[in-house]
Amino acid sequence: MPRTCGAPTQSSRGEALAELDFVNMSETTRSHLTINSFDLANIAVFAALTSVLALAPAIPVGALGVPLTLQTLAVFLTGMILGGWRAFLAITLYVVVGLLGVPIFAGFVGGPGVLAGPSVGYLLAFPFTAALVGFLAHRSVREEHVRRRAGSTSATPDKRRGLGLKLFLAGVAGLVLSHVLGIIGMMLVGGLSLNAAVIADLVFIPGDLIKAVAAALIAVAVHRAFPRMAGAVL
Amino acid sequence: MRRKVRRDDLLGTYVPGRSLLHRCPLALKATLLLGLCITVMVIRDWQFSLAVLSLTALSSAVCGLGLRRWAASLRPLLFLVILLGGYHLIFNGPARAASIVLSLLAVVSLSRLLISTTPLPRLIDGLVWLCTPLSWCGVNTERIGLAVSLMIRSVPWLFGCLGELRDAATARTIRANPVRLVTPATIATVNYAHHTGEALAARGLD
C-alpha cells in the first residue's frame, strides 16, 4: 500500500501560492453565502478529521499517563484553522452525520440516541464552539500577517509565541462556551442537579485546557505553512 | 490498552440483507423508528423503554443482524450507563435510574436498526430530502449530499495518515506526543483538502 500522506506534493511554494491565490479570496471581500469548491472540500475533510480524532484511542499524556480523548481537540483545531463560518459548517456536518447514525462520536456512539444522553449539551455546542474559536483565531492570524508584513523581514520567535497565546485564548473562549452549554445539557437531559452537573463538568476542564494549548501550537504551524488559510491580504 | 480501529466498523454499519426492514422504504422506516424514539423519550417510562429495547433485540435477530451485533452496538454505552445509572440510583431511586438508562439504550438501539438496514447512499439521499426546506432559503441541497460523501470518503485516508505517522513515530522511538503527532497530520490534511478542492473545481462541481 503506497504511503497515503506525508510532505505535500506541491512542486514549489510559488506554485502552491499561485493556486491558492485565485480561489481563497480575502474573507472581507467575499459574500458569505457562496461556498466555493475549496470551502466545500475544507468543510468535508475537517468534518472527517474530527470523526477520526474523536475515534482515535485516548492518548496518555504527562507523567501520570492520563488518557485524553481528541474530540475537543479536533473542534478547537477546526475552528483555529478554518475560521468562523467554515468551521461552523464543518462541525455541523460532523454532528449531523453522527446524528444520522454513523458512530463517529467519542466512544463509537452515534445516532439520534445521543440526544438522549448527558453529553448532548457539549455535542450541540460544538459547532458554535468551533465558530467562536475560529472567528477569534482568524482575526488574530490576520493581524499577525499584517504586522509581519509591515514590520520585520524575519519572523522572530517572540512574535510567533504571541500568536500562539492569542490562539490559546480563542480556544479558552470556546471552552467556556462549550462547558456552559454542556452543564445545561446535563441538567436538562441527564437530570442532574446544578451542583452535580458543575462538578461533573469540572473534571473535564484540565484536559480541555491542555487540548486548547495543543490546538494552538498546531494551528500556528499550519498557518505558517499555509499563509492564505485566514484569507489575509498579504 | 490500544483498541485497534477497524475501518469497516465505521463505514460498514450497513449489514446487507433481504429482511422486511431492509426492503422497507426509507421514509416509512425512518418515520417509524424515529417516531418510536421520540415516544420513548417523551414517555420516559422504564417499562415501555424495556419493551422497546426487547423489540429491537428481536428485530435484530429476525432481520439477520444477530443478537451479537445488537449487543455490540450497545457496548460503547456501558461506561456511561454505569455512571448515569449509578448517579440516579443514589439520588433519585431505582425507578428513575431504570427509566433514564433504558430509554437511552432503546433510542440508540432503534437508530442503529435504521442505519444497519439502509445502505449509505440511500441514507444520504434521505438526508438531502430532509434538507429540502433549506433549499427554499437558497441552499443547494445537492451539495449537502456531496459534502457528506466527501466526508465519508476522507475518513479512511485520514485514519491511514494518522496510523502511518504513529508508526513512523514509533519506529523512531518517539513517544506519541499529541502535538508532535497531530501537527504533520494536520498539515497533510490541509494539503489533502486543497487537492480535493482542486479536483472538485476541475470537475465543475462548484
Added chain:
Amino acid sequence: MAHTSGSSSYDPLVPDASSGSLSCADVSLTVDSPSGPFTVLDRVSCEFDQPRTAVIGLNGSGKSTLLRLFNALVVPQSGVVRVNSIDPVAFPREARAAVGFVFTDPASQILMPTPIEDIELSLRRHVHDRHERTERARDWLVRMGLEHRAHHSVFDLSGGERQLVALAAVLAAQPQVLILDEPTTLLDLRNQLKLIDMLDDLGQQQLISTHDLDLAATAHHVAVVHESRIIAQGPPAELIPQYKSWCAHGFPQWESL
C-alpha cells in the same frame, strides 16, 4: 498574437489568430509571498495543437501552473489563454467542461467513497436516469479492468487503480481535451505502464506534464519549462537529449536563448 484586453468589443468565443487547441499568449502570473512577490509564470506563450504534447521541467519550474491555466484553476494577471477558442477566465464552467484534468495524487482526486459512485458523479450532468448511470459507470470500470472493485472503498485500491478510476471519472464527463499533471509520478512502474497504455487508446488531445522522459518521448511535441518560462519547444527527439544535458550541466541563462 492577440494580447489581453479589457475593452467591451472583445468577444472571447471568436477564434483569434493565436487559437490552437490550447494556447496562451504573453501570460504572466505573480503571487505575493511573505518574502515578496514571486513570479510563477513570466510572459509565457505557447500553442499546443498536436495530439500529445509533453511538458517537462524541474520541480517548481511552473509546469503545474501552466497546465492549470487551461481550466481556470489559476488566473493570470496578464495575457490571453484559450482552450478551443474558449477563454477560461471569462467562461470557467465551459472551460472545465471541455478540459478533463487528471492530478498527480491518486487519492485526493477521487471524491466519492467507492469507484462506481465517483464515475456516476461525473455522469450526472449528461445522464439523468439513475440506472443508466450505474450501467455506464460499470462499463467504464470494465474498460479499465476494475469491475471487480466497483463497490470497494477507494482506500483499498492501489495507487495505480486509483489513477485509472480518476481517469475514468474524467473521461466519463466527455471532455474535448485531456490535461494530466504528472499522472505517473506517484505510481510504481507496472502501474505507470498500464496508465500510459490506457492513454494511448484515447482520442482526445492530450497535454501531459511529466518527469518520465520515456513518456515524453512518445509525445509529438515537447515543451521545456524552466524558472517560469518556456525555454524550448520542439520534437522530442531533439529536446529530450537537450533537456538531459541541461539537467546534467546546467540550464542556459534566459538571455542567451
